């Protein structure tokens with residue numbers, strides 16, 4: 001077996017320290033499960049800007065394109081808030097998504113049994129919640145042209161961004177979502193604003209066509225984005241797989257993530273198109289941000305990044321057994337009562353980032 | 365005192381039957397409080413399409429422009445789902461907002477003490493919640509040009525909508541929000557996506573300028589829209605007045621509304637610019653939709669529309685005393701244990717639309 005090329009981009013803030021724990025798990029996998037990883041590290045975001053003057057250095061991108069998978073921590077922080085728009089840490093993240101063609105962002109919102117009480121929602125509303133939001137990641141308002149701020153003849157300024165999708169862009173994210181629905185409960189809810197936005201009228205038409213022509217076994221429903229935000233709060237368990245465009249997906253997946261009450265637990269995957277050999281470019285990252293306020297204190301929750309690595313094993317390397325092992329270890333450690341500060345609850349044992357990482361290793 | 369010209373547009377679905385209850389309150393105000401209303405009715409939405417072939421007939425718009433205030437029920441229903449885009453009931457609503465210049469949409473999310481348990485969120489998270497979301501209503505993605513679906517040279521189709529704001533559009537909604545914040549807790553949170561969208565970079569810049577130049581007494585904060593969706597779920601009571609662009613406002617205000625668990629209780633106001641006499645065009649409507657599934661069953665909750673009328677008294681007619689009377693009557697009736705089906709809870713008395721309306725009158 002050739003070694004899997006894994007590029008690690010810790011990024012900013014707590015990205016560094018949570019990644020240290022993930023590296024221990026990777027080492028463990030190498031030693032105990034005999035899986036050879038070829039690991040390199042790179043810079044992205046603010047820490048890349050500090051060294052190279054750009055949030056996405058050429059060498060990071062080259063390494064990412066050559067890797068079998070990329071594991072990212074988080075980017076951003078107040079230190080870089082006043083940089084011009086195109087130097088901001090976020091541009092590094094958006095740039096790597098776009099350059100690698102990672103159009104499918106998979107964002108699970110899962111409530112762990114041991115953490116039901118962490119939610120601000122009543123236990124019966126969220127217990128057992130298991131939603132997968134498929135967010136389009138390289139189109140829509142985030143990348144549409146024209147964009148920018150111009151000064152008008154009358155001296156006023158005008159800001160413009162463009163929401164645009166072509167049929168092929170809609171079809172490829174649609175297929176990614178339908179494929180996932182087929183592996184789960186064969187239900188897909190497509191979220192749009194087809195009563196107002198023509199761009200999402202096209203979105204809906206293409207989703208309907210796909211279902212009829214390629215996925216007759218999947219039950220497709222449609223929901224307006226405002227109603228989807230409501231329904232996530234009212235009765236999230238009505239959903240299984242949801243698919244939506246980039247900006248709506250950004251908002252809804254964060255809303256769904258917060259329903260679980262434990263952001264520090266949620267991983268994500270961003271996938272590109274499969275090549276002739278069935279390989280696809282992929283980047284895995286936790287849903288939480290760089291949390292600069294708790295950086296370096298050894299209190300951040302490493303589990304979202306550890307679970308992102310599990311997703312990496314599952315989606316990029318077809319190592320379901322190893323992914324299951326990690327996920328089970330996480331569940332057992334939680335059941336055992338260990339908690340980082342963000343998910344601490346009465347009667348549990350508060351542990352540091354490091355101890356949480358060690359406990360997962362021990363459990364493995 | 366000259367009679368106040370009030371145009372009533374019941375619209376579709378339950379719009380008709382909730383408006384019947386509001387008319388009783390209007391009659392009561394006329395008789396007992398000696399307030400003269402000059403009332404007319406008109407058609408909008410699907411029911412306008414059925415009669416006139418358009419969701420916004422010329423005579424409705426003319427009457428709206430001549431009215432001191434418009435009270436609207438709700439529009440839409442499956443009956444009109446297959447109409448072409450520009451004939452759909454929603455176009456009537458969007459059209460009247462645009463033509464009347466109603467750029468400021470005020471959407472309170474309030475939890476009534478008697479209804480805390482209706483929320484899917486834990487009582488301590490939502491008890492006493494009182495947020496006002498100020499949504500820009502006549503710009504942004506909803507109205508930006510270019511828009512539409514075109515066929516490309518390669519046979520693909522492409523959908524386009526445009527997010528655009530000018531400085532003056534941002535300033536006028538900003539002022540509306542700052543003014544409201546001044547009447548409340550002097551805190552304003554402006555929601556944008558300034559890390560990704562240049563249009564909202566301009567938004568943020570203008571909000572900052574307004575605060576510095578005209579509202580130094582108001583504390584202005586900024587939040588990205590994805591984080592705002594999270595924070596609404598995590599800790600909604602951190603917010604007082606929020607201001608945001610049209611599409612974000614659509615999503616966030618529905619999310620916030622659902623935090624209360626009782627959509628059937630939430631009114632809204634849509635206001636235009638003040639003229640030389642300080643009068644502004646205004647339209648009041650409940651936040652809930654037309655609920656065609658329960659139409660004609662006398663079970664719909666009329667309170668959101670009744671409270672919309674209270675907002676009308678307050679914002680358009682400066683009748684704070686009368687608005688307070690209605691709001692107090694609503695609170696007392698709820699305290700007395702009466703509930704329509706949507707907010708029914710164990711140990712309470714389930715009543716019809718009609719009985720709820722009668723009870724408010726009795727309480728007044």
Ligand SMILES: CC(C)[C@H](C(=O)O)[C@@H](O)C(=O)O
Nearest residue numbers: 076090093094250559560590
């Ligand atoms: C950091 C930001 C640019 C990014 C986004 O908006 O996509 C983040 O919110 C996310 O969801 O991954």
Ligand SMILES: CC(C)[C@H](C(=O)O)[C@@H](O)C(=O)O
Nearest residue numbers: 195196226440454457458614
């Ligand atoms: C019906 C629809 C066009 C409308 C909107 O999106 O503005 C509604 O959702 C609202 O919030 O008033």
